[in-house]
Amino acid sequence: xxxxxxxxxxxxxxxxxxxxxxxxxxxxxxxxxxxxxxxxxxxxxxxxxxxxxxxxxxxxxxxxxxxxxxxxxxxxxxxxxxxxxxxxxxxxxxxxxxxxxxxxxxxxxxxxxxxxxxxxxxxxxxxxxxxxxxxxxxxxxxxxxxxxxxxxxxxxxxxxxxxxxxxxxxxxxxxxxxxxxxxxxxxxxxxxxxxxxxxxxxxxxxxxxxxxxxxxxxxxxxxxxxxxxxxxxxxxxxxxxxxxxxxxxxxxxxxxxxxxxxxxxxxxxxxxxxxxxxxxxxxxxxxxxxxxxxxxxxxxxxx
Amino acid sequence: xxxxxxxxxxxxxxxxxxxxxxxxxxxxxxxxxxxxxxxxxxxxxxxxxxxxxxxx
Numbered sequence: 001x002x003x004x005x006x007x008x009x010x011x012x013x014x015x016x017x018x019x020x021x022x023x024x025x026x027x028x029x030x031x032x033x034x035x036x037x038x039x040x041x042x043x044x045x046x047x048x049x050x051x052x053x054x055x056x057x058x059x060x061x062x063x064x065x066x067x068x069x070x071x072x073x074x075x076x077x078x079x080x081x082x083x084x085x086x087x088x089x090x091x092x093x094x095x096x097x098x099x100x101x102x103x104x105x106x107x108x109x110x111x112x113x114x115x116x117x118x119x120x121x122x123x124x125x126x127x128x129x130x131x132x133x134x135x136x137x138x139x140x141x142x143x144x145x146x147x148x149x150x151x152x153x154x155x156x157x158x159x160x161x162x163x164x165x166x167x168x169x170x171x172x173x174x175x176x177x178x179x180x181x182x183x184x185x186x187x188x189x190x191x192x193x194x195x196x197x198x199x200x201x202x203x204x205x206x207x208x209x210x211x212x213x214x215x216x217x218x219x220x221x222x223x224x225x226x227x228x229x230x231x232x233x234x235x236x237x238x239x240x241x242x243x244x245x246x247x248x249x250x251x252x253x254x255x256x257x258x259x260x261x262x263x264x265x266x267x268x269x270x271x272x273x274x275x276x277x278x279x280x281x282x283x284x285x286x287x288x289x290x291x292x293x294x295x296x297x298x299x300x301x302x303x
Numbered sequence: 304x305x306x307x308x309x310x311x312x313x314x315x316x317x318x319x320x321x322x323x324x325x326x327x328x329x330x331x332x333x334x335x336x337x338x339x340x341x342x343x344x345x346x347x348x349x350x351x352x353x354x355x356x357x358x359x
């Protein structure tokens with residue numbers, strides 16, 4: 001989490017050209033395919049910030065592709081400098097997010113383009129790294145007349161290490177056919193990140209690479225004593241079409257009352273290419289009932 | 304009825320490639336060379352670590 005890591009991430013993209021590319025694909029994965037071939041200067045700043053662990057400093061309001069909003073984020077923080085010669089000379093530090101207006105205005109609303117300052121040249125100009133400059137990522141030299149303004153992120157800000165917590169409840173009884181299986185449908189959700197739960201209410205979705213701690217309290221009835229049933233936290237592909245693996249699978253047997261009450265936990269990785277589901281595999285010759293009181297808590301840690 | 308707020312994708316799309324990405328400083332290439340970067344003729348990109356800060 002430093003200006004050096006931000007600039008290193010930007011340097012890694014030098015020479016990237018055309019679209020879609022890995023930067024627009026990364027943004028589109030989270031925000032929609034319409035970004036695949038969209039202007040990608042700010043998508044790149046977002047990518048570099050996330051890749052380098054500087055999202056908290058550079059993206060205080062979250063991902064940005066629209067430069068005007070990103071400039072306004074700096075204004076809201078009180079960090080905005082208009083692009084005057086004096087300001088550029090005195091305040092444009094390496095790592096500054098610099099916004100351009102080819103019509104020469106110093107107004108946020110006129111911003112056309114964005115880059116990251118690599119060096120302050122001391123004469124009212126900066127040397128930058130910019131994506132989507134001629135549809136490529138290049139080093140450029142820019143002067144105050146085309147700089148609408150800039151802001152210096154606080155690169156000392158640590159990434160938010162508070163996990164995204166998803167609390168799930170089945171909400172309704174769900175039947176599992178004899179010798180059949182289901183994935184638990186979570187009808188009730190309490191979540192920090194509104195995008196963490198989706199896909200027909202069965203999937204937990206991470207927005208990026210996450211270390212995932214899961215704990216489900218599963219309550220199942222309708223069985224005979226000794227009946228066997230498996231409970232599994234399972235990973236599928238992002239679309240939920242293809243089963244990947246059982247990250248944690250536990251075999252259980254019904255007690256004397258024909259019920260199973262079991263805690264199934266696990267720790268494993270999730271990312272933006274997969275999803276997590278809770279499978280119930282019923283090996284008994286009876287219909288089992290996943291009771292509505294079944295619940296789970298999933299904590300997603302950045303790493 | 305008021306117009307719906309445009310999405311970020313709409314706003315970005317309105318800007319796609321309607322600009323030629325800015326005026327070039329006349330001495331840009333000389334400055335980049337002076338900073339210690341080396342032109343990759345294949346990509347047109349000035350590459351390398353350059354001089355340390357202040358050593359311009």
